Amino acid sequence: MRYMMFMRVDPAVYDRDPASETEAYAAMGRYNEELTKAGILLALDGLQPPSEGERIEFGPGGATVVDGPFAEAKEVVGGYWIIDVKSHDEAVEWARRVPARDGEAIELRRVFEVADYDPAGLEAHGELSSQPSQQTAARDA
């Protein structure tokens, strides 16, 4: 069973001096190593700050591109993991173990797999994407 974990953080995290973050990075590194050693890590990435990103908002006038940062956002996604586990309980347990700080949160969502899709819909989807997609790869241990 595949799950995605989203790390929800205070956007101010991106403004912190990296030098003060060494312990936090080290703790996260150790956690990621645990995932790797458990054999369940499929993918992970950190995301760059929202100030360097955009929102594409859709409305009757079409798509509008809005530059970050987004003042109303109290939390932003800092990164994600995709893990492959045997049970929902296992996913929850791994999510509990993320070395997150007070106020941060992990959102845990189950990933749809090929078996979950209707075969006809999948075929239609497949015709349009016969090229291997750009998927992020798990970092080498």
Next chain:
Amino acid sequence: MPHARDTAAAAGAIDAIWRIESPRLIAGLARVLRDVGAAEDAAQDALVRALETWPRDGVPDNPGAWLMTTARRIAFDRLRRARTFARKRDELEWLAASDAATRAAGDDGGGAVGGGGPDDDVLSLMFTCCHPVLSRAARTTLTLRLLGGLKTDEIARAFLTSEATVAQRVSRAKRTLAEADVGFAPPAVEDIPARLDAVLEVLYLVFNEGHTATSGDDWLRADLCFDALRLARTLAALAPHEPEVHGLVALMDFQASRLRARTAPDGTPILLMDQSRSRWDRTLITHGLAALRAAERCSKPGGPYVAQAAIAACHASAPTAAATDWIRIAALYETLLRLQPSPIVELNRAVAVSYAFGPAAALPLIDTLIATDLLSTSHLLPAVRADLLIRLDRPAEAHADLLHAATLTHNLRERDLLLARAAALGDGG
């Protein structure tokens, strides 16, 4: 602060925690006790205590350390009651050694490879479970039980046998290890290649058990693929300088990526070249390609698993069947043949050659194989020969080969397919 949950939820959580923590727990105890059987007993007893106390008191913040401390105490009490300690000094030495094990279990940093610590212990546990003194069935059962965290009934269902048989196999294996005084020391450096091969063989065996499980029928058996993959990835993390481990991970990733594409709704198997590639799992393919790169970066040369993975990677990377790089595949089969000479590999190479360079180039290779008489009872050889002859527009000869192939297969569906193809040629067309 411990987090309290109601009993039902706690049971599921404890199950998950067990699956995560048990390999390190058993491995750490085995190093201290120098006895895998006693280690598992102590670990299981600790689990029983956990099931009694955690639903009531909440799951501890560091469940792994709690389990280790508890198991250690249980083991120590048992040893003391059995008067195993000749002197007080032995008792203190034992306590010191198991103290270190408990600290290591509670330390999220893990141990450096070679420097001792939970990683080395788990690696030693893998080697011990696949020890040469054990039968292959015993190795497989013990690995799934102690490293895979599978329960007896799960292993029984996975291998289509009874719980009693599995339980017997486990206790006999533990007895064999104890009687042969295997202990728990890691293998000598010169023995590592052979011992590693034994572990890889067990993992691939488990994977293939899951892989051959008829899809849709029994997902518990198909789950074996996941179990094998997870253990292989763990091994890759613990032994990163071993290319064959990465090779096996890659090979399993690629084969697992096709699990949902390989049978039609009615259960008919679909050959790789005919599969709908939109049903191939891209995440696993990406993961497999990364594992293959890791194998190629190792300073040690790769072996048969790496070569097989490289071949599978060619298929996985081709966006359509027509885009397959057969020339590269044919060359890789040559490499594989050098590493693992076998008539089946040569047969596969001939097929690749036929697609890379045309059926005329492949026919002599098939005829040479037939002359060796090594595959005389396999239907594959005449079936492939027939295929080449059809492509060379020699239907009469193909017809004879198809009939011959049909007599050699025990699989009714396979036989019907071969006879149908022969009949389609029968009118001299």
